[in-house]
Amino acid sequence: xxxxxxxxxxxxxxxxxxxxxxxxxxxxxxxxxxxxxxxxxxxxxxxxxxxxxxxxxxxxxxxxxxxxxxxxxxxxxxxxxxxxxxxxxxxxxxxxxxxxxxxxxxxxxxxxxxxxxxxxxxxxxxxxxxxxxxxxxxxxxxxxxxxxxxxxxxxxxxxxxxxxxxxxxxxxxxxxxxxxxxxxxxxxxxxxxxxxxxxxxxxxxxxxxxxxxxxxxxxxxxxxxxxxxxxxxxxxxxxxxxxxxxxxxxxxxxxxxxxxxxxxxxxxxxxxxxxxxxxxxxxxxxxxxxxxxxxxxxxxxxxxxxxxxxxxxxxxxxxxxxxxxxxxxxxxxxxxxxxxxxxxxxxxxxxxxxxxxxxxxxxxxxxxxxxxxxxxxxxxxxxxxxxxxxxxxxxxxx
Amino acid sequence: xxxxxxxxxxxxxxxxxxxxxxxxxxxxxxxxxxxxxxxxxxxxxxxxxxxxxxxxxxxxxxxxxxxxxxxxxxxxxxxxxxxxxxxxxxxxxxxxxxxxxxxxxxxxxxxxxxxxxxxxxxxxxxxxxxxxxxxxxxxxxxxxxxxxxxxxxxxxxxxxxxxxxxxxxxxxxxxxxxxxxxxxxxxxxxxxxxxxxxxxxxxxxxxxxxxxxxxxxxxxxxxxxxxxxxxxxxxxxxxxxxxxxxxxxxxxxxxxxxxxxxxxxxxxxxxxxxxxxxxxxxxxxxxxxx
Numbered sequence: 001x002x003x004x005x006x007x008x009x010x011x012x013x014x015x016x017x018x019x020x021x022x023x024x025x026x027x028x029x030x031x032x033x034x035x036x037x038x039x040x041x042x043x044x045x046x047x048x049x050x051x052x053x054x055x056x057x058x059x060x061x062x063x064x065x066x067x068x069x070x071x072x073x074x075x076x077x078x079x080x081x082x083x084x085x086x087x088x089x090x091x092x093x094x095x096x097x098x099x100x101x102x103x104x105x106x107x108x109x110x111x112x113x114x115x116x117x118x119x120x121x122x123x124x125x126x127x128x129x130x131x132x133x134x135x136x137x138x139x140x141x142x143x144x145x146x147x148x149x150x151x152x153x154x155x156x157x158x159x160x161x162x163x164x165x166x167x168x169x170x171x172x173x174x175x176x177x178x179x180x181x182x183x184x185x186x187x188x189x190x191x192x193x194x195x196x197x198x199x200x201x202x203x204x205x206x207x208x209x210x211x212x213x214x215x216x217x218x219x220x221x222x223x224x225x226x227x228x229x230x231x232x233x234x235x236x237x238x239x240x241x242x243x244x245x246x247x248x249x250x251x252x253x254x255x256x257x258x259x260x261x262x263x264x265x266x267x268x269x270x271x272x273x274x275x276x277x278x279x280x281x282x283x284x285x286x287x288x289x290x291x292x293x294x295x296x297x298x299x300x301x302x303x304x305x306x307x308x309x310x311x312x313x314x315x316x317x318x319x320x321x322x323x324x325x326x327x328x329x330x331x332x333x334x335x336x337x338x339x340x341x342x343x344x345x346x347x348x349x350x351x352x353x354x355x356x357x358x359x360x361x362x363x364x365x366x367x368x369x370x371x372x373x374x375x376x377x378x379x380x381x382x383x384x385x386x387x388x389x390x391x392x393x394x395x396x397x398x
Numbered sequence: 399x400x401x402x403x404x405x406x407x408x409x410x411x412x413x414x415x416x417x418x419x420x421x422x423x424x425x426x427x428x429x430x431x432x433x434x435x436x437x438x439x440x441x442x443x444x445x446x447x448x449x450x451x452x453x454x455x456x457x458x459x460x461x462x463x464x465x466x467x468x469x470x471x472x473x474x475x476x477x478x479x480x481x482x483x484x485x486x487x488x489x490x491x492x493x494x495x496x497x498x499x500x501x502x503x504x505x506x507x508x509x510x511x512x513x514x515x516x517x518x519x520x521x522x523x524x525x526x527x528x529x530x531x532x533x534x535x536x537x538x539x540x541x542x543x544x545x546x547x548x549x550x551x552x553x554x555x556x557x558x559x560x561x562x563x564x565x566x567x568x569x570x571x572x573x574x575x576x577x578x579x580x581x582x583x584x585x586x587x588x589x590x591x592x593x594x595x596x597x598x599x600x601x602x603x604x605x606x607x608x609x610x611x612x613x614x615x616x617x618x619x620x621x622x623x624x625x626x627x628x629x630x631x632x633x634x635x636x637x638x639x640x641x642x643x644x645x646x647x648x649x650x651x652x653x654x655x656x657x658x659x660x661x662x663x664x665x666x667x668x669x670x671x672x673x674x675x676x677x678x679x680x681x682x683x684x685x686x687x688x
Contacts, residue, residue: 059513218661226408227654230401260534277514
């Protein structure tokens, strides 16, 4: 075979491989469950759309959110606001190219009263105008972009989870107090990473903290963090603040330990660094990592203990913050549907404004003026308890 | 300076893994003219074999067992893929076929093991770190570098210095003539395919303590292996070795020196090589050389 044909072949394969990557990302199809399909005329039943990723990298988060939402339904005889629920689940996939059409189908074709879920911030922001114009309530149960309840807020978009900047801002003053020297900031190079670092930096520097360095690592492409870990060591920082989630969180925390930084340089982060499946995979390597989040399985309240027991029974694994967000979204819908004067978007939105305090496993929280969750953030530290790593609650932040 | 030397060391470790993974892809393409996009899936099968067999704090025995089991699983998968792809000589058909196999295997793995991220522990005796140039460095990665060196020498001896190697090289150069001599060339080709896939699966186990196992890792690894093959030149053992070592360094040392451009470096290196040497750095010319 001549060199020229090898080259053209080589290009074909490189192109094919890239195409394959794109394909596998958008190959996810809609997954309907529970839809009876027999018209939406019966006013007693209420049809709710659940939009969570069931395929792709965010699938573990989507599964937890779905399990939390369904647990609430099971505990309330399948009813929200006293009405039987016809739950239609759709696969959000990895990004807006799958999530936006899936949400539009829920509204246009399935005629749902409201849509809950959404993990990806780009999807949430991509859906904002559609829900704003079709006057349907969208309850965001994870996506953290600050703009969702900030610059691009809408009367129809409500968030039961968190905004990126808030989670990390809660940690800033605590780190400034605990660490005497400089702190190195490292995060995945995408919108959420930037927002997490910006939120932390603001409150951290305001409280007198010093930044020893700042680095962003290619998002979704970094498997080996050694060059960054060496740079952190070179900088002489006394502590590190990191934002990663999923596979990157596992690799970062494990390599932080393997390259000998753990134990010498304390590691702080937002709770996603050591949550759910990531913590299970990190195991003992995560011990001592301190994070801020609005939930931990270890919260010592009667509501949480009851929730943890019920969730473990149903899902056969401990709950995560994502499961609580799904659970609380169902709780909010329950209250709003009970108080709404009709099934129209405006009636439901008005009722959402009157939901008041939600007695959640994470502690009581309520919607603020921007429709964002106003809640307590906890300082958590990873400890091993009975052989498994857990996020022990050190205290409340702020 | 010491920091950068540690990065060089780390690049060698990643290069060793990439060599094991890309070698099969390159040989199968060079010898059999088959484009195997399921190569990443075979790698992931190996990684999940390690998830199933190696528990935290396990000794050397379960790890060796995982390597052997992965080699067998990889060889079986490779044999299947070889017989599947023999039906069609067109590259596009092969690409679609093997891509389909990759999607099915990936979905099957996520059904069995779930979508969560799994980590794999290094064997207990080598799980710790040693001090290299004033920095802590994981012992396991040093062993991986050793493995890469041994593999490179073994493949060289096998292909260049053994009777089996001359048979393989002859089959690639002129299949009809070898068949006329009474050799079953189909068996030789299936054997190479199976051996290449077995190496990829073993790579999955060995990379486990560094990269873990999760859905989607197969695509990332396949992409890197393709870049290695494109840089090194198709169908060449030396090319795969050079490409793997180069990409290992680009990822480690390149990232340490130019962190702002980390996400483009690998592809910038590939583009540069394609511009200067469109057939790769060390392509197989007529026949195969180690």
